[in-house]
Amino acid sequence: MTEKTPRSLRLGVAGPVGTGKSSVIATLCRHLRDEFALGVITNDIYTDEDARFLKSAGVLPEERIRAVETGACPHTAIRDDVTMNLMAVEDMERDFAPLDIVLVESGGDNLTATFSPALVDAQLFVLDVAGGGDVARKGGPGIARADLLIINKIDLGPHVDVDVAQMVADAEGAREGKPVLALSRKHPDTIEKLCDWVRQLHAAHAAGHHTPVDPGPMAPHHHPHDSNHAHGHSHD
Numbered sequence: 107m108t109e110k111t112p113r114s115l116r117l118g119v120a121g122p123v124g125t126g127k128s129s130v131i132a133t134l135c136r137h138l139r140d141e142f143a144l145g146v147i148t149n150d151i152y153t154d155e156d157a158r159f160l161k162s163a164g165v166l167p168e169e170r171i172r173a174v175e176t177g178a179c180p181h182t183a184i185r186d187d188v189t190m191n192l193m194a195v196e197d198m199e200r201d202f203a204p205l206d207i208v209l210v211e212s213g214g215d216n217l218t219a220t221f222s223p224a225l226v227d228a229q230l231f232v233l234d235v236a237g238g239g240d241v242a243r244k245g246g247p248g249i250a251r252a253d254l255l256i257i258n259k260i261d262l263g264p265h266v267d268v269d270v271a272q273m274v275a276d277a278e279g280a281r282e283g284k285p286v287l288a289l290s291r292k293h294p295d296t297i298e299k300l301c302d303w304v305r306q307l308h309a310a311h312a313a314g315h316h317t318p319v320d321p322g323p324m325a326p327h328h329h330p331h332d333s334n335h336a337h338g339h340s341h342d
């Protein structure tokens with residue numbers, strides 16, 4: 107009889123700033139913490155703001171929430187050189203073994219940032235209705251090929267004149283059958299769907315049936331350096 111000790115499911119949460127990545131992680135922790143052993147890694151450029159938010163929300167014991175301060179490009183730390191994040195995930199897995207799921211929040215400075223499959227087994231991409239109904243149509247690797255696309259804050263649709271059903275349909279059109287989930291932390295039925303998706307993914311991962319898929323690299327882009335950004339480069 108061989109003892110089965112599958113590594114934790116590493117689940118990335120990417121998307122532009124303010125769409126609700128930390129909130130999604132908080133929601134998942136609240137609803138799944140009695141079912142799964144969880145850990146969280148956050149990525150910020152200069153601070154540990156997201157980790158502090160999650161700690162103060164009390165969604166997990168504080169020591170299970172750790173921040174990676176990426177400096178420079180937050181997308182580099184989840185995509186091109188994932189060493190800092192990989193070490194943080196592995197430390198967490200070792201310190202709290204056995205962990206079932208480690209959630210990794212991206213620093214999200216860019217609509218097209220995606221995680222490397224070397225860091226996470228699967229990834230969520232989070233958009234929100236407040237960003238505008240046309241965002242989903244604009245595409246990009248995360249929108250097109252993340253394992254799950256979340257259209258968040260659907261409770262705000264009427265306030266920002268966004269037709270949620272249309273935005274979801276546009277998103278589905280950009281994804282060739284991959285799933286899209288309309289979410290609001292104010293709509294419990296949508297939270298339950300999100301939790302079910304994670305449960306199924308975890309089961310597939312634990313059974314060895316889940317294969318990580320690379321959404322592909324971000325689009326070539328350039329950082330303007332009129333800010334106090336401490337580095338200068340372009341990617342292509």
Ligand SMILES: Nc1nc2c(ncn2[C@@H]2O[C@H](COP(=O)(O)OP(=O)(O)O)[C@@H](O)[C@H]2O)c(=O)[nH]1
Nearest residue numbers: 122123124125126127128129259262290291292
């Ligand atoms: N109305 C509404 N606001 C939300 C929802 N989810 C998140 N927010 C708010 O959106 C803002 C940004 O959320 P946050 O999780 O920090 O975004 P992040 O930058 O992607 O991590 C915060 O003020 C949240 O309270 C939602 O479902 N509905």
Ligand SMILES: [Mg+2]
Nearest residue numbers: 127128156211
């Ligand atoms: Mg955040």
